[in-house]
Amino acid sequence: MGSPELVAMMLADARLPTGGHTQSAGLEPAVRAGLGADGNKLAEVEQYARDRLRTVTRAEAGVAVVARHLTATVDQGLQALEAAWAARVPSHVLRSVARRQGRAYLRLATRVWPQVAEHLLADGEVPRPIVVGVVAAVNELSATQTARLIAYDDAQTVVAASLKLLPVDPADAACWLAALHPDIEELVVDVAGLTRAADVPAYGAPLIDVFAQNHSVERMRLFHA
Template sequence: MSSAELVALMLADGRLPTGGHTQSAGLEPAVRAGLGANGNQDIAAYARDRLRTVTRVDAAVATVARAVALANQSLSPVEAAWAARTPSQALRAASRRQGRAYLRLAARVWPAVLDHLTADTETARPVVVGAIGAVTGLSAEQVARLVGYDDAQTVVAASLKLLPVDPAEAAGWLAALHAPIEDLTSAAAGFTSPDEIPAYGAPLVDAFAQAHATERMRLFHA
């Protein structure tokens, strides 16, 4: 039997074939808009702000999806609640595309996920992560922490490609984000119903994503 801790580590590994390398967590359009012009510490602040807003929503969605899957109920209301709290069409499309990649992987590695989601469909990434958590024995805290860590790591990794950043300095930013990630984990782990999912927003992240979707030259999908 697989260890839940090892599953969590596997899902947090950027080398997993889920298309993580195509994502910047909105950093690329933010840099285009001027983020980082006053110093690279802006990047850490950006990641921290995401953890307080849009990432907290995704973490709550994932923990609710886990609880709903464990109860053998439909995940459609969770997907609908996520969509209602994600106003940017570009961000919804990016999440569903990555969710499809997670679902394809899960169908091969953890096929019990297909008891809860239809194979090879575009489903919001946090919903798929929650379903994987349910079938692999991850706790609500592990699922929420995974979502928070992955988002912060995505920002930090993208910064190395977008800006002149010392990798050791970037690792320091990620370490400094451990406390905000744990705050997110504590806030999101107790949710079990779609109605409980918070609706934190970050309007500039939405605006940047919409503009980025029409860029003809870009390093990242989103």
């Protein structure tokens, strides 16, 4: 077991081989639907990331925080938590994406931190936020660190994807991410104290669900989701 701070940094590193490079957090189908207006309204990328932090990412962070709590304390209840997560993700496409990401994350986690296999099957299709929560518990990350990890990763995924999808200056992208820090911290405060599946936020973003569905049948795409 390493330093919780260093583990958190490692998990936030986009170079970690968990398939993060295949994800745009729904930005690609949003751009296809008009977001960014072919480079004329690039600031919409920052607002899109902010909207995610206030809705779907808040729910995901809540699930990760509760998974961390359950693993670190009672070591049961993850199945009920997964059911609560599924109820908050109405899109079967997004549920499938989260499980595929979770599978990749879990395969790596059980190699790097074998204790994870004491709580989750090494080859299981567990939603990514639950896997992150279990990894956080095994490495003694705090609830605050866990929530911040989920929030930062989502915002960073959007911003990084924008560099491949739109004519974005990398310095502008860095400015967008920095501008999202208060929103990330607001999310952290909102969910860090959660301990029960029933308390996980149930915010929705119907357009993100629609974008995901459309993207799943798109024949020409750069990102998986």
